Amino acid sequence: MSGRGHASAGFGEILAETRILIVCGSGGVGKTTVAAALAAMAAKQGRRVLALTIDPARRLADALGLARSGDEAVPVSLPRGSRGALWARMLDRETALDRLIGRHAPSPERRAEILHNRFYRHVSSTLVGAHEYVAMEELAHLAGQDDHDLLVLDTPPAARALHFLDAPRKIATVLEDPVFRAAVGSFASAGRVSRRGLGVAGLALRAFSRLLGSEMLRETLEFLVAFQEMFDGFKTRARDAARLLEAPGTGFVVVATPHRSSLDDAARLADELGRRDMRLLAAIVNRIHPDPGEPPGDTAELAERLMREGGGQFRSPRELRRLLFQLVENHRRFQGLARAEAALSGQFAERLGRPLFGMPRRTRPVTDVAGLLDLATGLQQR
Numbered sequence: 001m002s003g004r005g006h007a008s009a010g011f012g013e014i015l016a017e018t019r020i021l022i023v024c025g026s027g028g029v030g031k032t033t034v035a036a037a038l039a040a041m042a043a044k045q046g047r048r049v050l051a052l053t054i055d056p057a058r059r060l061a062d063a064l065g066l067a068r069s070g071d072e073a074v075p076v077s078l079p080r081g082s083r084g085a086l087w088a089r090m091l092d093r094e095t096a097l098d099r100l101i102g103r104h105a106p107s108p109e110r111r112a113e114i115l116h117n118r119f120y121r122h123v124s125s126t127l128v129g130a131h132e133y134v135a136m137e138e139l140a141h142l143a144g145q146d147d148h149d150l151l152v153l154d155t156p157p158a159a160r161a162l163h164f165l166d167a168p169r170k171i172a173t174v175l176e177d178p179v180f181r182a183a184v185g186s187f188a189s190a191g192r193v194s195r196r197g198l199g200v201a202g203l204a205l206r207a208f209s210r211l212l213g214s215e216m217l218r219e220t221l222e223f224l225v226a227f228q229e230m231f232d233g234f235k236t237r238a239r240d241a242a243r244l245l246e247a248p249g250t251g252f253v254v255v256a257t258p259h260r261s262s263l264d265d266a267a268r269l270a271d272e273l274g275r276r277d278m279r280l281l282a283a284i285v286n287r288i289h290p291d292p293g294e295p296p297g298d299t300a301e302l303a304e305r306l307m308r309e310g311g312g313q314f315r316s317p318r319e320l321r322r323l324l325f326q327l328v329e330n331h332r333r334f335q336g337l338a339r340a341e342a343a344l345s346g347q348f349a350e351r352l353g354r355p356l357f358g359m360p361r362r363t364r365p366v367t368d369v370a371g372l373l374d375l376a377t378g379l380q381q382r
């Protein structure tokens, strides 16, 4: 571990220069918590921030006032002296697609028709990649508005996160293809959307099937037949969303825990981002144990001193020595753990070639914004 910088300084710069910050990592590493903490910190520094969270833990949702908000953005109060503003929103998977249809349907009648369509209801809950795509589109939509300077996006667990990042480009590629459009057109005019129908378009569809997976292709076709008239709008926005992920103001933060397997996952995720020309700004190792430093060296001597100074409370020097011994043993174990974590983090930092920050493990769950800010200010560059 080298060059411990001051906490917030390093990350403060990242937060000041970024327009869209995407937090990714495996399940349970603390993505949602980190996303909220970074958003709170940026808001405290003076930015107008929207934190978009996915499935926040109950207490965190309460802390952000999201428990009963549906998927509206809610203002979050910041401690006094904060210079910016914070809003939080839950990216609700169930309602996100409805919201999108509501926004883009050509008329209110069409909108109602689609939203009540049983087929749509089925597809909207089963379509592979749809939620990811919708989240990306929502992000592009928000990025096109001026309400916030910084959008912090929480993501689903890593395996799905990549799906997430690829969804806009895949969808746009398919929507742009003339063969695909013709196939959907003939599907629609045949008035029939069936599994068998896929045979009709033959080889070309098989190629798409390789790109999307056959289940996803079938479901996408069905979806697209129903939304044919919104094709061009979707195509343009899918391209916008894909471009946004590579835009100069967009950056990624990968979160891991200080365990070998988690750090390996994070390194793989970082590589994947690199291959996709997506900008990794930093990594955060969350729930680290801070190094407690050296324990007292000579417990026998310490025991004697304590006996002299306040020994009345102990039955015997022996009992006191036993207690001290246990304390020192615990201290050593804790120190060993902290050092092992630091060593693993160090290897990870070398492999990563990007700034790495540690976020301390707290013994109590975060229940308010002060707790989030406390986590963020605990960030230490490694």
Ligand SMILES: Nc1ncnc2c1ncn2[C@@H]1O[C@H](COP(=O)(O)OP(=O)(O)O)[C@@H](O)[C@H]1O
Binding pocket: 025, 026, 027, 028, 029, 030, 031, 032, 033, 034, 056, 057, 286, 287, 359, 360, 361, 362, 363, 364, 365, 366, 375
């Ligand atoms: N630094 C931390 N210290 C203590 N608990 C934490 C910390 N970060 C996250 N947690 C807890 O770990 C659990 C998982 O965090 P969460 O942010 O929901 O992870 P993810 O979004 O990656 O699934 C939650 O209960 C959260 O309160």
Ligand SMILES: [Mg+2]
Binding pocket: 031, 032, 033, 054, 055, 056, 154, 155
């Ligand atoms: Mg989460």
